[in-house]
Structure formats: structure tokens, C-alpha cells
Amino acid sequence: MTGLIARFSSVTNIQRHQLRVSGLVQGVGFRPFVYSLATSLGVLGWIKNTCQGVVIEVEGSTDQLHQFQQRLQRDKPLHAMIQQMEVTQLEPIGYTAFAIHHSDLSTANSDSQAQPAALILPDLATCPACLAELFDPGDRRYHYPLINCTHCGPRYSIVRSLPYDRSNTTMRSFPMCPQCQQEYDDPSDRRFHAQPTACSHCGPHLEFWNQQGQVLASHDEALQEAVAAIRQGKILAVKGLGGFHLIADATNNAAVTALRQRKHRPHKPFAVMYPSLELLRDQCHVSNEEAELLESAIAPIVLIAIKNSQQPFAIAPATNPGNPLLGVMLPYTPLHHLLLRELGHPIIATSGNLSGAPLCFDNQDALDKLGNIADGFLVHNRPIEQPVDDSIVRFVTLATGENQPMILRRARG
Numbered sequence: 001m002t003g004l005i006a007r008f009s010s011v012t013n014i015q016r017h018q019l020r021v022s023g024l025v026q027g028v029g030f031r032p033f034v035y036s037l038a039t040s041l042g043v044l045g046w047i048k049n050t051c052q053g054v055v056i057e058v059e060g061s062t063d064q065l066h067q068f069q070q071r072l073q074r075d076k077p078l079h080a081m082i083q084q085m086e087v088t089q090l091e092p093i094g095y096t097a098f099a100i101h102h103s104d105l106s107t108a109n110s111d112s113q114a115q116p117a118a119l120i121l122p123d124l125a126t127c128p129a130c131l132a133e134l135f136d137p138g139d140r141r142y143h144y145p146l147i148n149c150t151h152c153g154p155r156y157s158i159v160r161s162l163p164y165d166r167s168n169t170t171m172r173s174f175p176m177c178p179q180c181q182q183e184y185d186d187p188s189d190r191r192f193h194a195q196p197t198a199c200s201h202c203g204p205h206l207e208f209w210n211q212q213g214q215v216l217a218s219h220d221e222a223l224q225e226a227v228a229a230i231r232q233g234k235i236l237a238v239k240g241l242g243g244f245h246l247i248a249d250a251t252n253n254a255a256v257t258a259l260r261q262r263k264h265r266p267h268k269p270f271a272v273m274y275p276s277l278e279l280l281r282d283q284c285h286v287s288n289e290e291a292e293l294l295e296s297a298i299a300p301i302v303l304i305a306i307k308n309s310q311q312p313f314a315i316a317p318a319t320n321p322g323n324p325l326l327g328v329m330l331p332y333t334p335l336h337h338l339l340l341r342e343l344g345h346p347i348i349a350t351s352g353n354l355s356g357a358p359l360c361f362d363n364q365d366a367l368d369k370l371g372n373i374a375d376g377f378l379v380h381n382r383p384i385e386q387p388v389d390d391s392i393v394r395f396v397t398l399a400t401g402e403n404q405p406m407i408l409r410r411a412r413g
């Protein structure tokens, strides 16, 4: 057999390479990318996730394999990063297709005896394609508050172990419906192997709770209840991507003052989430660099200078008493987008914790800890495994006149 293969390889100039790739290669659409690259070049073999990254085997001509490696580096997905790539030449074995194999979890494998080393991407802000679906009444995920895809949504905050597969995330308890499964299995679909993918039929859902944890409404009604409560000046605990926010109408001074009193936070400025960059620009001085960062997949809080003049939807004085700078962000989860689109005005979105205590990220824990601060709770049942707070960034002008971001708190992103 070996002789046959050797003859086959010398006649056809077919070679087999094994590539061990480490870095940011899981949860970034790397396997679908490799699948389409291999298919377009006509190379055969497979790819699988391991605890260290991915392993790829490809068989093809010298030229095909050269192109494959080149384009792997050059055309990789936006959020992917290759730290290291080890290439081993092997005897060709005559693959007949290119396949995505199940992740390697075998204990007999030398990989799993090594320390897990694959990097997991941070949670990413909702991408434009998901946003369009979220507000398209004809889309099957219209108004689904946990919509996501290969390009956006939770990653780090839902990981329980490596490799990054649905069964190793907090989405393991939500079996996919046939439609979601079909998208997940289709290499040409944006949700191909998108681990947290779901829809309103099979995925987590929203609930609106009172301070005792009683469910007052669920699904879209929960959202409407929350919107009504915020409009009435209530303070809500809202479960986001990596933890809870305490939310109140940022244009309502009584609501913001109440939040200060209940949170025992007399002066420190609150972060504000704006419904849109346009409204933010009406009220604050936003440079192009700041706008770009606010709208990026990282979507941090950016400290910016507030304009003096009174504007419609001006933020309440209690938000940042005596401070010319305001910490602002744009909606970065589908739930934020839904809330802010309904409200149409900025909201306070401050970390959901007691002063000095860690961020609340579990529903029951939030109820216990924030019950004296929040009038109501807007929650969903996708568990958060790793809490992640919002990052805070401020741009500083260098002597060269160049604006450079300075990270004041590194968390999400």
C-alpha cells in the first residue's frame, strides 16, 4: 500500500502537509474560512479544533499547497490571529474530500495532555448583518434579543472549557432547532459553526422580573415592560454580554439621583449608552478616531468631552456632576439595540455591582445583590460563565499631534 502511495505521489507530485496553527483561531470563523479556501483551491484533507488551536491536513500539488499556506495567512478572517504555524510534510494518503472534523478531545492524543493554549476571542459587538436581521420584520430572528453569528456575539463570556465548541459553552443546554442546525452545518452560511447561534424557537429568551424574582413578562413583552419602566424613571438591572448593568433614563435627573443614592455613589460619573452616534455627536465632541472605536467590535466606553450648549435629550446633571468628560458607549448587544431603539434617548449603563464589589453576572446573584438598587430585572437565561466588564478608553493627544487611545480599564475586548 505504502509503495502504491509513494508511486502515486511521485507520478502526480501530490504532497500532504499537516499544519498546526495556534493563536486566535477558534470562534472567529476560521474553520469555515479554511473549508472554503481548501475547496476553492481543490486541496483535500480536513481541519479540526484542538486545545491548542487547529490542526489542518491538506493534500495537493506543491503549487496548491504553497497557495493554500499563503492565502491562509493573507485572507484569514477579520478577527483571527495566527501566532504560530508548524508545517510537517507527510506521506500522501489519497484524501477524497475536504472535511471539518469534530474537535479533538481524545485523552490518548498528545495534544490534550498539553496545557490548553488556544486563545479565545473576546465577546464582539453585534455585527451589521445581524443588526439588519434584528430589525427586519421579515427575518426569522426579527427582534430576537440574543441574535449572533460567526462575526459577533459572546465568546469568552460563555466558554466553560476548550476547545471552543458549543458543548463547551453555556449554550450546551440549548439544542438547536432544525433551521438553526441547518445554518450551523452549511459551510456557505454566516452561522456555519457559530457556537452561540440560536433563535426564538430554540434559544434563550428574555424575562422581566420584579425585585422578588417573580416573572412579570417574558419574550418581547419583557422588553416592552422594561422600556415602560425606564420611561417611568425606574432603575433596572439588565443582563448584558458579560454581566449586569444598572440602567436608568440618563435624561431624568430624579432617576439618576435615585441611582446615586441607592448605589452609594455620590459623585463618580456614570457611563452613558447612546442610541446612535448621531445623537452622541449632537451632545459631545466626538473625533473620527473615537467614533471608529465606539462603533468597533470591541465597543468600549470612551471618555469624551461634553458640549456645553443645551441639546434635546441632554443628559441629567447628576450623571457627571462638575465633570467635563463623559464616559459614553454605543449599543453592543442586540438587547441594547432593541432597548435603545425603543427608548430613543441615552441611558445610564453602569456596572451592576455594589460599590467596590465584583460585577454581578448570575441571575440569582444579581437578584440578591442588586435587589435594593433595581426596581426590576431584565434577564435572559443564557448563563454567563466568565464575567467581563466594559473596557474604558480615553484618547490622548501626543506631542506629534497624533491621537492615541489609552486604556484606563481593560476588560471586554
Ligand SMILES: [Zn+2]
Pocket (backbone or CB within 6 Å): 126, 127, 128, 129, 130, 131, 148, 149, 150, 151, 152, 153
Ligand atoms: Zn453577527
Ligand SMILES: [Zn+2]
Pocket (backbone or CB within 6 Å): 176, 177, 178, 179, 180, 181, 198, 199, 200, 201, 202, 203
Ligand atoms: Zn433555532
